[in-house]
Amino acid sequence: MSMSVTELVEKARAGHRRSLARLISYVENQTPEGAEVLHLLYPHTGHAYTVGVTGAPGTGKSCLVSSLTLHWRQQGYTVGIIAVDPSSPFTGGAVLGDRFRMREISGDDGVFIRSMASRGQLGGLARTTFDVMRIMDAVGFDFVVVETVGAGQNEVAIAKVANTTVLVEAPGLGDDIQAIKAGILEIADVIAVNKADRPGVKNTVRALKAMLELGHRKRVISHHGMIMSQDDGAGTIVDDMWMVPIVETIATEHKGIDALAEAIASHRAYLEESGTQLQLERMRLREELMDRLQTTMLKDLLQNIDSKTLDDVLDQMVSRQLDPESAVMQLLEYR
């Protein structure tokens, strides 16, 4: 398929799925074409509602995404799904098995599923996941859902890029609850206790409720009305007034899915009515801008510094003649 990027973008926006698939590959592989794709599509983004689904392995995330998608399809919405699985740190390969659990929605024209390997990125998301979400947004999907395995840091990454983050729990993970406790208030907008057909659901729900009652999560608002991430410093700390709902579901029997969709819709309404949506988007973009600026400036700078210069500076640091900050100042001369 040798077609110009512009042509592919036009076809993808007109609903041609094969072209969409190719655009995603360009971006996922971080090719020059990928940059062009994002340049062309960016003006068309900002319409899809993005949902992150995270939680421990095997809690039923894929089944839940599938069931939720069926629900939205019945209401006439289209759904793009990105299922992220970890790459092996040793070989770089991956077995991506989420699609297998989403059989009941494959073959539907209004659904597009793309499996992604995390490709060595910490935080559970591939470096390009956010950009692939943008592509799906720009070609017109009403919902863009990202499934990612949650274990510690991973949940934070998805919570930063999705409008609503659904944390999936299952009964019988009692001890794990302790482990995720710290993260819960920070990342979950909605909690789904899946496998509610299993014994122990009530205990799990009770434990989660108790944790949520410990308090509202905090956000930091700068004096320009812009929410800043906590470690950015200056700003006023406020309580986020959203009350995290806990919904019991049985994904494999399509039970509790209406309530889950309802909880997501309520969170969406809260974000929109409180003005939080716009603030969050601005914060996300700011963070992305800083990230990209950092990467690009570093790359540019390093192009002007040959390896001998760098080695000399390192030698001086090792022999304690040059402290790290002075070393930075010295290298910045090469700008």
Place this chain on the structure above:
Amino acid sequence: MDNRKIRVLIAKPGLDGHDRGAKVIARTLRDAGMEVIYTGLRQTPEMIIEAASQEDVDVIGLSILSGAHLALTPRIMELLHEKGMDDVAVIVGGIIPPEDVEKLKAMGVAGVFGPGSDTGEIVRFIQNLEIV
């Protein structure tokens, strides 16, 4: 910065219920650094091609133990052609009588691997494919 990885879809068309072989291949390819999308049992040709299209894979690996390879493969090749996906290589593994190997190749199948095949051979075959 180009981060290409070989992407392979492993599917089991047909009605037999044994996916052990398919799973072994999926893991072998992963260990060779490939990204493998595993779609599981009882896939129709339409489902396989749709998945291969959305996932933009380089290779489709079909595991067929039921003896239905001559019935299933032509439809898959035909759909690939219809969708403009002739650049996707198809390999077939499973219980394939020697006399059918040439028939499959005549349909456009790139490689056929019978029960005795060594998994390393499959890895090398995929790595040597001219992947655009």
